[in-house]
Amino acid sequence: MSNELQPKSVIVIFGATGDLAKRKLFPSIYRLYQSGKISENFAVVGLARRPWTDEVLRENVSNSIKEAVSPKEDLEEFVSHFYYQSFDVTDDSSYSGLNALIKELEGAYETEENRIFYLAMAPEFFGTIANKLQEYGLKDSAGWSRLVIEKPFGIDIKSARKLNKQLRAAFDEDQIYRIDHYLGKEMVQNIEVIRFANGIFEHLWNNRFISNVQVTSSETLGVEERARYYDTSGATRDMVQNHMLQMVALLAMEPPIKLTTDEIRSEKIKVLRALRPINPKEIDNFFVRGQYGVGKIGGETVPAYVDEADELENSNTETFVAGKLLIDNYRWAGVPFYIRTGKRLAEKSTKIVIEFNDIPMNLYYKKDKDRHPNLLIINIQPNEGITLCLNAKKSGSGSLAEPIQLAYNHNPVPGINTPEAYEKLLYDCMIGDATNFTHWDEVALSWKFVDTIINEWSNKTADFPNYRSGSMGPEAADELLAKDGFHWWSI
Numbered sequence: 001m002s003n004e005l006q007p008k009s010v011i012v013i014f015g016a017t018g019d020l021a022k023r024k025l026f027p028s029i030y031r032l033y034q035s036g037k038i039s040e041n042f043a044v045v046g047l048a049r050r051p052w053t054d055e056v057l058r059e060n061v062s063n064s065i066k067e068a069v070s071p072k073e074d075l076e077e078f079v080s081h082f083y084y085q086s087f088d089v090t091d092d093s094s095y096s097g098l099n100a101l102i103k104e105l106e107g108a109y110e111t112e113e114n115r116i117f118y119l120a121m122a123p124e125f126f127g128t129i130a131n132k133l134q135e136y137g138l139k140d141s142a143g144w145s146r147l148v149i150e151k152p153f154g155i156d157i158k159s160a161r162k163l164n165k166q167l168r169a170a171f172d173e174d175q176i177y178r179i180d181h182y183l184g185k186e187m188v189q190n191i192e193v194i195r196f197a198n199g200i201f202e203h204l205w206n207n208r209f210i211s212n213v214q215v216t217s218s219e220t221l222g223v224e225e226r227a228r229y230y231d232t233s234g235a236t237r238d239m240v241q242n243h244m245l246q247m248v249a250l251l252a253m254e255p256p257i258k259l260t261t262d263e264i265r266s267e268k269i270k271v272l273r274a275l276r277p278i279n280p281k282e283i284d285n286f287f288v289r290g291q292y293g294v295g296k297i298g299g300e301t302v303p304a305y306v307d308e309a310d311e312l313e314n315s316n317t318e319t320f321v322a323g324k325l326l327i328d329n330y331r332w333a334g335v336p337f338y339i340r341t342g343k344r345l346a347e348k349s350t351k352i353v354i355e356f357n358d359i360p361m362n363l364y365y366k367k368d369k370d371r372h373p374n375l376l377i378i379n380i381q382p383n384e385g386i387t388l389c390l391n392a393k394k395s396g397s398g399s400l401a402e403p404i405q406l407a408y409n410h411n412p413v414p415g416i417n418t419p420e421a422y423e424k425l426l427y428d429c430m431i432g433d434a435t436n437f438t439h440w441d442e443v444a445l446s447w448k449f450v451d452t453i454i455n456e457w458s459n460k461t462a463d464f465p466n467y468r469s470g471s472m473g474p475e476a477a478d479e480l481l482a483k484d485g486f487h488w489w490s491i
């Protein structure tokens, strides 16, 4: 592997004793090391308040890797690149010591003064940290400095603007890497290729041939240990503002004129700009919310949302959202993009269905109800691949037809590809490729769109719970499509 592809850097992780670092970041860095994408020229500085030592951090890193991947004999050598500093981000005196440690490691590991500051901490600290990194000269090195920001990026447009202003006072837009881990998923990245590298699809990819698009991201898990965060967020902030709208933008965008970060992001921005704002008076015609009650998942009885933790009692937070989006541009006028996401649903799966217009008359099916429009299904997870649903002659039945599927498996091993997504995004950040990170304009437009919905819902108490755990959400989500003559496809 050439040096160009083996970026050198010191990676500083704020919040190194936390859950994200343990479950996602350490295993991702190890996988990059194992695959040769990073060489020996790297060091990781872990920061958090608890009084760990280098050895304690290294032991924790080792354990987290053993839990996530099958380590090889290089694990000990790998963890020797990790250093720990007990650090309170609100305490000014911590930052000078950090500067000294980084400089020492840059000398020892010859990292050319390239620095990544990964903020794996609660969002209320993001602004302070960015500010201190500037004030104490940590971001000003002879190499490059990049800031990776975890979600949530604010809780509404106002707070997101404030945060962005704080970040931009210290870092340039091209130094800020806002993570949306769905953009690191293999099949989410594949949307663009499937669309623009195939003549047959691109000709049909518009309102003349597509009747509707459905994006579903369903989870079987409940809120787990994240009740405090989740209850102030809800499914709209947690999944729609970011992952769901990003997938819609990729499905609807125009072909970029070049495969550059700016061109691709600017096409996505145009889609988000064209989203028709929801009129609060008509919200029920466009958006549906839900909260799970008791039910069964995988044969096990699971509690209702409000019984998952003490602080959730009487909660009015939505754990499910379904919506109909309209994109007011030449290509998509009149085509509904339906989205649906929720916790404690029947299956863990993310899938996109593109439904094409049906044929004008039925000659090949005895009953109209057996007809099947052509569908293109993009399976994001746990299976990765695409399925094209066509109609073909039914064997031995005169000229009658039956639905058939052409299926392509992109990855023969099904699984939830979140660790791989983090690995890809971390590497992209190291090589300075921000294409699969969200630009501020995308974040702002997405917040503007969802804010109307969140505000409207926060004014009215919902009749929760309204769906059973283990189902696919409230009936109103089915009615949303039925009103337009469609239904959710579950292929």
Ligand SMILES: NC(=O)C1=CN([C@@H]2O[C@H](COP(=O)(O)OP(=O)(O)OC[C@H]3O[C@@H](n4cnc5c(N)ncnc54)[C@H](OP(=O)(O)O)[C@@H]3O)[C@@H](O)[C@H]2O)C=CC1
Residues within 6 Å of the ligand: 014, 015, 016, 017, 018, 019, 020, 021, 023, 047, 048, 049, 050, 087, 088, 089, 090, 119, 120, 121, 122, 123, 150, 151, 152
């Ligand atoms: N966990 C996940 O799967 C995901 C997390 N995220 C986001 O990632 C970020 C981190 O989440 P997560 O790891 O779950 O959170 P945790 O609560 O597990 O970790 C928080 C970290 O911050 C440290 N910390 C808290 N206060 C301070 C302080 N004043 N100074 C220095 N360190 C401090 C804690 O360590 P200590 O107590 O030792 O100081 C700990 O290391 C959040 O923004 C979250 O929304 C996003 C997607 C998924």
Ligand SMILES: O=C1O[C@H](COP(=O)(O)O)[C@@H](O)[C@H](O)[C@H]1O
Residues within 6 Å of the ligand: 219, 238, 239, 350, 416, 417, 418
């Ligand atoms: O960002 C988030 O995503 C996860 C779902 O991610 P996936 O990669 O497992 O599909 C979700 O569980 C979480 O609530 C949300 O914060």
